[in-house]
Amino acid sequence: xxxxxxxRAAKATTILLIEDTASLQIVYRSVLEGAGxxxxxxxxxxxxxxxxxxxxxxxxxxxxxxxxxxxxxxxxDMLDLRPGTKIIVITANGSINKAVEAMRAGATEFLxxxxxxxxxxxxxxxxxxxIAPRPASLRAVATTTASPPTGLPMQTTEATSGTFIGSxxxxxxxxxxxASVAKSMATVFxxxxxxxxxxxxxxxxxxxxxxxxxxxxxxxxxxxxQDLLESEVFGHxxxxxxxxxxxxxGAATAADGGTLFLDEICExxxxxxxxxxxxxxxxxxxxxxxxxxxxxNVRIVCATNRDPLDAVRxxxxxxxxxxxxxxVPIHMPLLRxxxxxxxxxxxxxxxxxxxxxxxxxxxxxxxVEDLFLRLPWPGNVRQLLNVMRNIVVLNDAxxxxxxxxxxxxxxxxxxxxxxxxxxxxADTGGLKLDHLIGKTLAEIEREVIEASLSFCGGSVxxxxxxxxxxxxxxxxxxxxxxxASG
Ligand SMILES: Nc1ncnc2c1ncn2[C@@H]1O[C@H](COP(=O)(O)OP(=O)(O)OP(=O)(O)O)[C@@H](O)[C@H]1O
Ligand SMILES: [Mg+2]
Numbered sequence: 001x002x003x004x005x006x007x008r009a010a011k012a013t014t015i016l017l018i019e020d021t022a023s024l025q026i027v028y029r030s031v032l033e034g035a036g037x038x039x040x041x042x043x044x045x046x047x048x049x050x051x052x053x054x055x056x057x058x059x060x061x062x063x064x065x066x067x068x069x070x071x072x073x074x075x076x077d078m079l080d081l082r083p084g085t086k087i088i089v090i091t092a093n094g095s096i097n098k099a100v101e102a103m104r105a106g107a108t109e110f111l112x113x114x115x116x117x118x119x120x121x122x123x124x125x126x127x128x129x130x131i132a133p134r135p136a137s138l139r140a141v142a143t144t145t146a147s148p149p150t151g152l153p154m155q156t157t158e159a160t161s162g163t164f165i166g167s168x169x170x171x172x173x174x175x176x177x178x179a180s181v182a183k184s185m186a187t188v189f190x191x192x193x194x195x196x197x198x199x200x201x202x203x204x205x206x207x208x209x210x211x212x213x214x215x216x217x218x219x220x221x222x223x224x225x226q227d228l229l230e231s232e233v234f235g236h237x238x239x240x241x242x243x244x245x246x247x248x249x250g251a252a253t254a255a256d257g258g259t260l261f262l263d264e265i266c267e268x269x270x271x272x273x274x275x276x277x278x279x280x281x282x283x284x285x286x287x288x289x290x291x292x293x294x295x296x297n298v299r300i301v302c303a304t305n306r307d308p309l310d311a312v313r314x315x316x317x318x319x320x321x322x323x324x325x326x327x328v329p330i331h332m333p334l335l336r337x338x339x340x341x342x343x344x345x346x347x348x349x350x351x352x353x354x355x356x357x358x359x360x361x362x363x364x365x366x367x368v369e370d371l372f373l374r375l376p377w378p379g380n381v382r383q384l385l386n387v388m389r390n391i392v393v394l395n396d397a398x399x400x401x402x403x404x405x406x407x408x409x410x411x412x413x414x415x416x417x418x419x420x421x422x423x424x425x426a427d428t429g430g431l432k433l434d435h436l437i438g439k440t441l442a443e444i445e446r447e448v449i450e451a452s453l454s455f456c457g458g459s460v461x462x463x464x465x466x467x468x469x470x471x472x473x474x475x476x477x478x479x480x481x482x483x484a485s486g
Contacts, residue, residue: 013128014038016057018048018074019090020067022444023451028061030466031117031455032124045069052078058128060087064098072102079106086127100194100379103386112408117456117466119407126394126406164200165348166341170333174201181328182208187280189325190303192332195382198303199263201330205301206259214258219251222267229272231288234279240289252285255298262302265325266311273318280324300325335380342372345381349388350400357392365401375409446481449474 015032019025020043029039040055042048045066052060060078064071075087088109089102099110108127111120164171181188182205190198199218206216224232231241235250252260262268268276279285280300284293302325304311311317335342346364354361364372377383387406395404439447449467456462460478464471 012036012038013058013124016040016042016051016055016060018042019063020044023447026448027451027455031120035121045074048074049077058086059124060085061090062087063090064102072105075102075107076105088123088127122407126390164197165345166338167344168339168341170338171341174330177330178204178208183210185299187325187327188301188330190330190332191308192305193334193380194305195380196332196334197381198332201332202261202301202303209299211258211299215255216259216261217251217255218261218263220263222264226269229269230275234285235287237287237289250285250287252279252298253296256296260298260300262300264304265302266304266306266308266317273321277318277321277324335377335384342384343369345384346372346388349385353389353392359392359396360398361392361400362398365399367402368400449477
């Protein structure tokens with residue numbers, strides 16, 4: 001049954017490809033099958049989940065933009081059905097945030113268009129390697145956002161070292177600010193982009209306070225269904241609503257004597273904002289269905305990766321609550337703004353992961369350091385840790401060299417001077433199956449060839465190999481179009 005030749009069976013992977021663009025389906029499939037993998041194809045989210053239920057696949061390749069459903073939601077459903085499924089998400093250039101979001105929600109890897117054949121096959125190969133799971137430090141947020149609200153979405157400590165690494169000026173300022181406010185009861189409001197260490201900062205505030213031996217309760221305000229939010233934060237008493245089968249303390253009560261970390265605070269529903277404000281003013285909680293309020297003693301730390309003032313201006317966040325919370329602001333800088341911290345963190349991570357994986361890595365080659373200092377790191381520290389983890393798992397040596405870096409990083413480096421990317425143009429994205437139906441075979445052929453050429457960075461011999469055509473045939477076709485339409 002399998003298309004993969006038997007001799008490659010040991011390395012071959014069964015892949016579910018969920019991609020709605022016909023030309024890309026053909027290109028991806030041809031590359032994957034060429035490498036000996038078996039491909040099952042779905043053009044919609046509905047088809048995709050159906051196949052996922054009925055097939056045993058080792059890997060899912062998922063385009064995040066699908067005609068019938070948001071790819072991220074589909075991914076979450078698949079992970080709910082089979083936790084631990086390897087999923088590579090594919091996003092359009094310019095939607096790196098979407099990719100980061102997907103990683104947080106449990107994706108194994110992401111590919112941002114344009115990417116080339118090598119990067120594509122590398123990602124597939126790496127994704128299915130039988131490696132140990134990523135450390136909790138890399139998935140703490142994913143666990144919180146993806147898990148159903150069966151209990152408090154609570155987090156205690158992180159796996160790496162739990163402390164900030166980095167001696168840059170911006171980080172020194174942050175460390176000293178944390179030290180000076182930790183002991184007070186003042187509310188700390190942490191801002192910064194994804195992966196900059198907001199949660200680590202909240203933990204540091206807690207650890208430096210005199211409530212360090214008390215609980216640290218983290219609540220992801222964006223991840224709890226609206227109808228459960230109030231009960232998650234303030235608790236409920238038995239019988240107060242259908243499903244309230246016993247008394248349940250909310251996060252605010254659980255944090256009594258410790259710190260309540262309200263993560264993604266700008267995502268909090270308006271009704272709950274009102275209740276939170278009352279809680280902050282009175283220090284009392286009233287569980288759903290309770291007749292009397294209860295006094296609790298908690299220190300509030302909150303965080304967002306949005307601009308909170310902008311959320312206020314747009315009416316998404318209560319102004320009075322904003323001023324109540326925005327007492328001691330701490331802004332986490334981007335990793336690329338932290339001088340040589342990137343190297344310090346990379347080396348610490350290298351040692352940490354090497355110990356974990358039984359590798360002998362000690363240092364970074366100067367060329368790698370150079371590159372690391374120049375890279376934009378859109379996913380910040382989380383991305384860097386991910387890269388280091390990848391390197392350690394896939395290689396073993398004393399020194400990390402350029403060739404060990406994941407393909408996309410190396411590509412970033414090689415493209416630096418000209419910036420001319422190998423492109424799958426965004427405009428092939430409009431090509432759907434139903435759209436093909438009205439076309440002539442010649443027109444379809446041309447679209448497929450053009451997509452293949454883009455995928456291969458314009459290399460005719462490569463595209464020809466991928467399409468199983470003679471390069472001369474391909475050259476002839478391209479020449480013919482030149483005359484036909486220009
Ligand atoms: N300076 C640092 N030194 C070492 N590890 C760090 C540092 N900053 C962050 N980390 C680690 O990087 C990962 C991401 O950090 P964290 O979860 O705190 O980011 P975040 O800002 O909350 O991200 P998000 O907005 O996506 O939730 C964690 O594993 C954390 O332990
Ligand atoms: Mg966070």
